[in-house]
Amino acid sequence: MNLWRRLPLILLLGMGMLCLGIGCGEDDEEEPPPPPEGHLTLATHTLDFGLTVNEQQINISNTGDTSLTWSITAASIPYWAKVSPTNGTLASDAQTPLTVRAFRTVVGPGTTTAALFFDTNANDDSLTLSVQRTCDLLGDDFNSGNATGWTATALDKSQGDGYVVLTSTSALEAARLTQGVTPIYPFVISARLERINQTATYKQYGVVLEGSSPDNALYFTVYVDNDTNYTLEQRVGGGDWQTLSAGFTALLSTANNDWNILRLELYETGQQTFARAYADTATVPLFDGIQFDQSLSFAKMGIRTEEYTIHADWFCAARQ
Numbered sequence: 001m002n003l004w005r006r007l008p009l010i011l012l013l014g015m016g017m018l019c020l021g022i023g024c025g026e027d028d029e030e031e032p033p034p035p036p037e038g039h040l041t042l043a044t045h046t047l048d049f050g051l052t053v054n055e056q057q058i059n060i061s062n063t064g065d066t067s068l069t070w071s072i073t074a075a076s077i078p079y080w081a082k083v084s085p086t087n088g089t090l091a092s093d094a095q096t097p098l099t100v101r102a103f104r105t106v107v108g109p110g111t112t113t114a115a116l117f118f119d120t121n122a123n124d125d126s127l128t129l130s131v132q133r134t135c136d137l138l139g140d141d142f143n144s145g146n147a148t149g150w151t152a153t154a155l156d157k158s159q160g161d162g163y164v165v166l167t168s169t170s171a172l173e174a175a176r177l178t179q180g181v182t183p184i185y186p187f188v189i190s191a192r193l194e195r196i197n198q199t200a201t202y203k204q205y206g207v208v209l210e211g212s213s214p215d216n217a218l219y220f221t222v223y224v225d226n227d228t229n230y231t232l233e234q235r236v237g238g239g240d241w242q243t244l245s246a247g248f249t250a251l252l253s254t255a256n257n258d259w260n261i262l263r264l265e266l267y268e269t270g271q272q273t274f275a276r277a278y279a280d281t282a283t284v285p286l287f288d289g290i291q292f293d294q295s296l297s298f299a300k301m302g303i304r305t306e307e308y309t310i311h312a313d314w315f316c317a318a319r320q
Contacts, residue, residue, distance in 0.1 A: 038068025038092065038122045049102040049131040057097045058127070060118075062090035070120040078114035079259070080107045080281070081129060102131040103281045106261045108192065108314030109139030137317035138181045138301060147312075150179050150302065153214075163194075163311040170307065177312065178210060178302035186267035186320040189301050192313040194259045195222075204231075205305035206262050207315075209298040216296055219304060220264040220277050232264075232275060234292045245277075245287045259313060265320065 043059045062068040071087035082101045090096060100116075116127040133139075140150070147164045153176040168175035191207050206221035215238035223229050232245040263278040265285075276288035303312050 036065035038062045038066050038090065038120065039064035040068060040070055040118060040120045040123055040125050042118075042125055042127060045126065046128045046130070047100055049104070049129070051104075051132045051134060053102070054104065055099065055101045057099050059095045060090075060098050061095035062092055064122060065092055067091055068120055068122055070118055073117040073119060076115060076117040078112075078129065080104075080112065080131065081114065082281075083116065100129065102129070104131055104133050105188070105190065105263060105278075106192070106281055107131055107133050108141045109133055109135040109316050110141055133316065133318075135316035135318045137183060137187060137319060138179055139314075139316045139318075141314045142312060147177055150177050151300075152177055163313045165309065165311055166303065166305050167309040168305050168307055174304055174306045175308075175310075176208070176214065176302060176304050178208070178300040180300050181317060183209070183266070183298055183301070183317070184319050185273065186265065187317060188263060188265045188320055189315075189317045190261060190263035191303055191315045192259055192261050193303065194311040194313070196309040196311065203307040205308050205310050206303075207264055208302055208304040209264075209266075209296075210300040210302075211297055212299050218264075218275070218292055218296060218298070220262055220275075221304075222260065222262065230277065230279065230286050232277060232287065232290055232292075234296065236293050236296065244275075244290050244292055267320065 039062065041061045041063045043061070047056050047058065049056065060070070068090045069088075070090065072083060074086070077083055077086070080103045082103070084099050085096070088096060111130055111132050113128060113130045116129065118125045118127070140147070141162075142164050143162050145162060145164070164177065166175040166177055189207050189209065193205060195205060204221040204223040206219060208217055208219045210217040215235065217235045219233045219235070219241070221231055221233060223231050230245070231243050233241045233243050235241050261280050265276050265278075267274055267276070272291060273294060274288075275290045275292060276285040278285050301317055303310075303315060
């Protein structure tokens with residue numbers, strides 16, 4: 001009888017002990033929600049310029065809840081592209097157009113790719129760029145590190161990591177890398193070159209067009225002395241080199257170990273042939289309308305250096 005009287009108390013005590021173990025009548029504690037933040041969203045993650053497209057736009061958006069600050073890592077912008085803008089701030093649900101321009105004339109043959117990296121105060125992202133160039137007269141990306149098919153004259157030619165090394169130690173013994181090609185007017189030759197060192201005071205490097213021998217040639221060169229100048233020189237019948245263009249203060253970096261692009265275009269007007277030249281990504285020529293000796297006919301093209309060690313990243317010759 002006493003046991004039945006005490007049963008409610010026993011049950012109450014048991015439930016109390018159970019509540020101490022698992023909790024009774026209390027709400028479970030929840031994690032606080034994450035703070036609101038912005039979120040960068042790209043309309044696409046690839047821009048392919050192919051063989052003909054020069055400029056494209058994409059929208060970049062903030063699909064998050066708060067303001068977003070973004071920027072493109074400067075080192076990720078390739079030398080052959082221009083991007084605008086490169087940084088900014090987006091309110092929530094806002095977007096802005098991003099314009100990317102590709103300079104096809106300063107890339108080597110085939111497909112060239114690069115990735116733009118976006119940094120933000122929230123998430124990061126990337127955009128892959130690709131552009132193609134056809135070098136229908138002659139093209140070599142030197143990715144193999146050798147110059148198979150080219151003629152190397154008076155130089156120490158060795159392999160590099162995706163480039164060819166040319167060394168000249170004397171102005172009387174220029175380093176030349178040429179290949180036999182008959183150009184079709186109008187046409188352009190260009191190369192991406194890096195100078196490494198110099199051995200004397202008379203020093204230059206650039207792209208060259210030759211006849212059946214180097215005694216007849218047209219040479220677009222960077223001449224480095226106290227200043228850096230561009231010149232267009234011709235040689236006829238084995239005589240001295242003649243400067244056809246005035247020197248131009250360099251847009252190129254004067255430091256060693258910097259890659260530079262030299263581009264020489266030849267075109268016909270009436271019965272006469274002229275030359276114009278560009279450096280790097282400039283759209284305005286350094287000089288134009290330069291007439292060279294009309295007796296010059298070209299059978300070879302390539303790269304030339306005097307008293308310099310240079311790296312050749314690629315060479316391209318194409319009809320305009």
